[in-house]
Amino acid sequence: MVLNVQLFLDTMAYASVLGLLSMSLTLTYIVSRVPNFAHATFAAIGSYMVLIVVWLLGIYKTGPSWGVYYASLPLSFIVVGAVALLQYLIVLRPLAKKGISIDGLMIATLGIDIILVGLLNISADFLEEIFQQSPDKDLRKLVTYPRSGYLSSYEPTIMGVTASSILGPLLLVVSTVGFYLFLTRTKFGTAMRAAIENPQLAETLGINVNLVYSISWFIAGGLAGIAGVIMVMTTKLNPTMGWLLIVSVFAGSIVGGLGSLFWGAVGGLLIGFLEQFGVYYTQIILGALTGETVSLGNYRQVFSLGAIVVMLLVAPQGLASLNWGKILSRLGLRR
Amino acid sequence: MPIELDIGTLAQSLAYFIAAYTIVTLSLNLEAGFTGIPNFGKHLFVAAGAFVVASIGNRLSAYIVSVLYKDEILKLIQEDPLLSKRITEADIGSLWSMYADPLGNRDLDRIMDKFFAQHPELGILLFILILILAVAIGGLLGLLISYPALRLRGEYLAILLLAAAEMVVMAIGYYWKPLVGGTTGLFLPRYLAVFGQKVILGVTVLLILAAVAMYLYAQRIANSPAGRMMRAVRDDELAAASLGKDIAKVRRDVIIISSAMAALAGALIAIHTGSVVSTHYQRFSWTFIPWAMMIVGGVANNSGVVVGVAIIMILQKFVDIVKPMLAPVVPFDPVWLYQIGLGLVIILMLYMRPQGIIPEKPSRTVNFEEIFEDVLEDKVEDEQAKKMIREGRATP
Numbered sequence: 001m002v003l004n005v006q007l008f009l010d011t012m013a014y015a016s017v018l019g020l021l022s023m024s025l026t027l028t029y030i031v032s033r034v035p036n037f038a039h040a041t042f043a044a045i046g047s048y049m050v051l052i053v054v055w056l057l058g059i060y061k062t063g064p065s066w067g068v069y070y071a072s073l074p075l076s077f078i079v080v081g082a083v084a085l086l087q088y089l090i091v092l093r094p095l096a097k098k099g100i101s102i103d104g105l106m107i108a109t110l111g112i113d114i115i116l117v118g119l120l121n122i123s124a125d126f127l128e129e130i131f132q133q134s135p136d137k138d139l140r141k142l143v144t145y146p147r148s149g150y151l152s153s154y155e156p157t158i159m160g161v162t163a164s165s166i167l168g169p170l171l172l173v174v175s176t177v178g179f180y181l182f183l184t185r186t187k188f189g190t191a192m193r194a195a196i197e198n199p200q201l202a203e204t205l206g207i208n209v210n211l212v213y214s215i216s217w218f219i220a221g222g223l224a225g226i227a228g229v230i231m232v233m234t235t236k237l238n239p240t241m242g243w244l245l246i247v248s249v250f251a252g253s254i255v256g257g258l259g260s261l262f263w264g265a266v267g268g269l270l271i272g273f274l275e276q277f278g279v280y281y282t283q284i285i286l287g288a289l290t291g292e293t294v295s296l297g298n299y300r301q302v303f304s305l306g307a308i309v310v311m312l313l314v315a316p317q318g319l320a321s322l323n324w325g326k327i328l329s330r331l332g333l334r335r
Numbered sequence: 336m337p338i339e340l341d342i343g344t345l346a347q348s349l350a351y352f353i354a355a356y357t358i359v360t361l362s363l364n365l366e367a368g369f370t371g372i373p374n375f376g377k378h379l380f381v382a383a384g385a386f387v388v389a390s391i392g393n394r395l396s397a398y399i400v401s402v403l404y405k406d407e408i409l410k411l412i413q414e415d416p417l418l419s420k421r422i423t424e425a426d427i428g429s430l431w432s433m434y435a436d437p438l439g440n441r442d443l444d445r446i447m448d449k450f451f452a453q454h455p456e457l458g459i460l461l462f463i464l465i466l467i468l469a470v471a472i473g474g475l476l477g478l479l480i481s482y483p484a485l486r487l488r489g490e491y492l493a494i495l496l497l498a499a500a501e502m503v504v505m506a507i508g509y510y511w512k513p514l515v516g517g518t519t520g521l522f523l524p525r526y527l528a529v530f531g532q533k534v535i536l537g538v539t540v541l542l543i544l545a546a547v548a549m550y551l552y553a554q555r556i557a558n559s560p561a562g563r564m565m566r567a568v569r570d571d572e573l574a575a576a577s578l579g580k581d582i583a584k585v586r587r588d589v590i591i592i593s594s595a596m597a598a599l600a601g602a603l604i605a606i607h608t609g610s611v612v613s614t615h616y617q618r619f620s621w622t623f624i625p626w627a628m629m630i631v632g633g634v635a636n637n638s639g640v641v642v643g644v645a646i647i648m649i650l651q652k653f654v655d656i657v658k659p660m661l662a663p664v665v666p667f668d669p670v671w672l673y674q675i676g677l678g679l680v681i682i683l684m685l686y687m688r689p690q691g692i693i694p695e696k697p698s699r700t701v702n703f704e705e706i707f708e709d710v711l712e713d714k715v716e717d718e719q720a721k722k723m724i725r726e727g728r729a730t731p
Contacts (some may be wrong), residue, residue, distance in 0.1 A: 035490045037375075037497070041660040091682055102489050103373045104685050107626050110375070115624060115678035121381060125667035243618065244505050247498040254494065296511040307500045308495055 007280055009165040015232050015272025016168035017043070020175065020227035021245075022252030022268030024220040028084070029214045029258050030196055032092055034105040035077020038113035040242030040249050042084060043223055044120060046076035047237055051127070051145055054154050061138050064156045069167065069229070076225035085214055087112055093213075097272075113242075115156020120239035149237040164233035170251050171226055176265050192216065244301055247276065251304035257318020269317065271307060275300040347539055349652055351607060354542040356644045358600035360625040361553045361637060362593035367626075368635035368695075369557060369568030370589045374485065375493040375499030377625055380594045382508060383615035384469040384601025388516040389611035390435060391472075396524055397434035397443070399461070400450060401427050407453070411446050418442050418534050437516035442681040447524035455529040462526040466602055473598020477591040484590055485583045494684060501618065508613030519613025524604060538607040545603060549596055553637045556592075558699045565589060566635070566698070619674065627681045633691030642692055647677070 053072040054060050091108055097191040100108075124146035129262045131143040142149070156163050194202040195212040203209050235241065249273055256267030279300045286294040315321060359381055366372040400408050405427055413419045421442075426433070433439035434447070451458040480499070484492055497659055510513055515521050530537030556562050567575040568585050605611045628647050634640020654673045661669040684691070715721050723729040 035494055095682075095685055098686065098689070099728035100685055100689055103367065103371075104630075104689060105492075106373060106490060106493055108682050108685055109631065109683040110623055110626070113678075114619060115675045118678065120381045121671045121674075122667045125671075129666050164678065209593050244501055247501050250498060254491070299506050301498075301506050305498050308498055309483060312491055312495065313483065316487075324469070334561040 003098045007276065009161055010234065011273055011276040012166075013162070013164040013168040013230055014276060015269045016172040017227045017231045017234070017268075018248055018252050018272040019172045019268035020223050020230075021249040022256060022271070023172075023176065023179075023265040024227070024257055024263050025249055025253045025263055026256060026264030027216055027220040027223075029253065030087065030261075031213050031220075032105075033097065034092065034096075034102060034109060035250065035253075036087075036118055036257075037106065037109045037246065039224060040089065040246040041113050042080050042118070042242075043228035043231050043245065044223035044239065044242045045083060045116065045240065045270045046072075046225035047151075047232035048120060048123060048146075048228075049076035049079060049225065050151050050229055050232050051142075051149060051237060054151065055127075055139070055142065059154050060142055063168040064154055066156050066163075068151075068154050068156070069163065072229050073226055073262035076229050077222035078225075080225025081218040081222035081230065083116070084224070085220075088214060088217035093210075101322065117239050117242075124239055129330050145237060147238055151237060152233045155233050162233065164230050170228040171230065172265060172269070173228075175223060176262060178263055188212075230249075247301045247308075248272070248304045251307045251311075254308050255318055257320035259318065260320045263318060263320035271304055274307060275303045278303040340648060345652065347536060348632040349648060350534075351539045351542060352648045352651070353644055354369050354539070354546040355600050355604050355607075356625065356628060356648060357546040358542075358603075359597055359621060360628045360632075360640045360644055361549050362596035362600075363625045364629050364635065364637065365556065365565075365589055365593045365596075368629060368640075369562060369565040369569065370586060372586060372590060373489060373493040374496055374590075374593075375622060376496030376498075376618050377621055378618055378621035379500030379623040380473055380476065380597035381497070381601040381604070382504045382613065383473050383594075384598030384603075385605035385611045386515050386601075387469040387472050387598070387614060388465055388602045388605040388612075390513070392412040392461070393415055393435045393440070393466060393521060393523065394431045394508075395446070396461050396464070396526075398431035399457075400447070401430040404450070404454070408446065408450055410488055411449055412654065415442075415446060418446065435513065435516070435521065437512060437519045437521065440516060440521050444524065448528070451525050451528040455527075458524070458526040458528050462606070465526070466599070469602035470595045470599050473601075474591045474595035476598070477594025478587070480594070481590045485586055494519045497622075498512060500622065504613055504616050504618075508616070515613055517601045519616075522610045523678050525609070526606065533606065534609075538603065542603050544609065545599060549599075550637060550641065557635075559635055561585075561588075563698050563700075567710075624677070627677055627684075630681055630684050630689070630691060633693035633695065634689075635695040636691065636693050638692035639691050639695075646692075654723070 021039060021043055025036060028034075028039070045065055050068060050072045053075065057067055057071055059065050059067055087109075091112060092105060107246055127146040128143055131139055131145070134140055145151070152162065153166070158166055173261045181189075183193055191202070191207045192212045192215075194205070195207050195209045196216075199209050202212075225245060231241075231245075249268070252266070252268030252271040253264050255270055256263035256265070258264070279296045283294050283296050286296075311318065359377065362380075363374060363377055366374045385500075408430070409424060409427060412422050430443070434443045463594070480496070483495060486497060510517060525532055525534060527537055556565075564575065564580055564585055567578075567580060568582050570580055601616070604615075624647065628632075628643035629640055630643070631646055632641065632643020651673065654669070658669045661672075666671075710726060711721055715724065720729065
């Protein structure tokens with residue numbers, strides 16, 4: 001089969017997760033000029049919020065419900081936003097003020113990643129303990145969830161389509177458009193662009209640059225948290241789920257050029273589709289060649305790595321730097 | 336709760352870890368400390384050494400044995416009650432692929448160990464050959480990585496290296512069985528049967544010797560003109576280029592050398608452990624911890640690196656000892672506290688003392704006064720003139 005509807009729907013959820021993550025990673029990079037290696041683990045924290053919601057709201061008893069999203073989307077936005085804000089205020093800003101080199105800042109974010117994964121592991125141990133000791137029989141069934149749970153069984157469906165396949169792209173579009181309107185139509189958004197463009201000049205004009213940067217980190221973390229909520233519907237819950245995902249997230253940001261939020265979102269989306277469909281068609285081709293069923297789902301990051309290498313060597317400033325008008329007219333699509 | 340402490344075993348395992356991490360962290364220091372190449376994918380190069388030992392080494396040794404000692408290995412197989420039914424004479428030709436397959440590896444490992452116990456000299460020969468192979472392939476991998484690395488700066492290079500390492504170790508190494516047996520890993524033959532029962536001690540001693548050699552080598556590089564050139568490239572590329580230094584060549588050579596060093600460590604670690612599974616070569620163990628050691632001990636200072644390695648490894652052993660005591664008190668695995676603590680240490684260290692415990696020192700060169708005196712003795716005959724030049728009253 002050349003086109004696969006279910007694959008397309010799954011890809012929509014996965015690709016919009018990457019779009020959200022690449023966009024928010026780009027935001028933190030624009031603000032702090034350091035690639036945040038803990039970004040995919042932010043999403044993992046958001047994913048754990050879903051498990052906590054399933055547990056605390058009793059959704060494990062009632063089965064699929066919209067309550068999963070109503071509760072976990074705002075919760076993970078706030079929690080992960082706070083984590084990101086703390087990372088900026090406690091670690092990155094003081095270190096940058098001390099004049100630590102970019103290498104030092106990068107290894108600091110790697111350190112934060114280790115700390116966050118350690119905290120997630122501790123939480124997972126706690127949750128396992130609570131679920132195991134519980135007198136509730138349904139809750140005891142959740143005991144394996146903190147380390148290898150498929151939470152997609154608790155999400156509702158819309159006309160037979162899992163909600164994440166529709167909600168993911170919707171959230172991506174809403175946040176991209178929202179960002180655009182926020183940055184261009186509001187006073188604070190204009191101040192934000194000014195503070196990012198030229199901090200010194202913005203400061204002399206009375207813009208509180210620190211506040212702007214802090215809010216940017218909070219929003220970036222919040223978006224990563226939301227991405228985590230969608231992400232957990234497409235994969236298995238695990239404290240280290242961010243460690244391989246970070247490859248795809250960086251691929252998306254680099255394809256977007258690490259300089260524009262819109263192109264970050266586009267880059268993430270493209271990487272999601274490239275990985276999923278790249279794996280799918282490679283499987284078909286290899287299967288036809290060898291006559292055996294080939295399963296390559298575990299190697300999908302190969303496509304991301306390839307995209308990083310090609311992009312950095314061909315257009316290091318990303319898609320954003322390309323002259324699209326010229327490309328379109330060359331292709332005969334625009335006069 | 337009483338803790339049983341076997342000092343001998345403890346000291347031996349501490350020595351092993353310190354030696355292995357010394358090699359890896361010294362290689363990281365050559366790149367990141369001296370030359371300013373932020374290698375965030377160190378675990379790729381350590382894993383490369385181990386993967387060469389498991390995938391190429393296993394196939395090679397089984398092939399050589401099955402060709403040169405066909406009768407002996409057949410006899411050993413037939414003596415084994417389990418294997419004699421499954422492996423016949425016709426299968427001997429495919430022994431090499433069987434030994435690199437997780438299913439056949441377990442059973443054949445017994446036979447291979449027995450065989451090398453009878454032929455220790457072949458084991459030593461293969462050990463040396465495989466070690467050279469691992470170092471060579473590590474260097475080649477460095478050469479391969481250096482192509483994009485020369486074109487990229489700072490954070491982009493860090494992202495690329497980290498992504499490549501995660502890909503190879505966590506995806507391909509873990510899922511692709513023909514490489515190192517996938518999730519279950521592969522056992523290695525006991526190449527160094529010459530040490531008898533004390534194989535682990537023997538490999539530890541070899542690792543210590545390798546670490547000492549690498550320390551002397553790194554010290555020599557750091558104090559040579561090449562070392563000064565590396566620092567020049569790190570501190571100001573433009574200035575170094577304007578003085579006619581080939582920046583691309585310096586960076587490429589450093590990447591190749593330190594990749595080969597890391598691969599050497601990886602190969603020795605694999606032979607020490609006696610098996611290879613990709614999960615042993617994760618980012619935390621072989622990229623994050625070496626960075627932590629370098630930052631704690633001293634960036635661009637080889638002695639500092641050794642101090643950092645010792646501090647962090649003693650800390651880790653301490654946690655290992657305290658863990659059983661802590662386990663009943665806290666409702667989670669105390670190992671996470673070690674990870675969190677290490678993350679905090681690195682951030683605090685960057686905040687309070689970013690240059691490390693032993694900071695970088697100016698590279699050792701011959702004293703200018705000595706050179707001056709030598710030249711003076713050589714060129715100027717008259718004692719009076721010498722005195723005047725020394726006092727600055729006359730120009731040479």
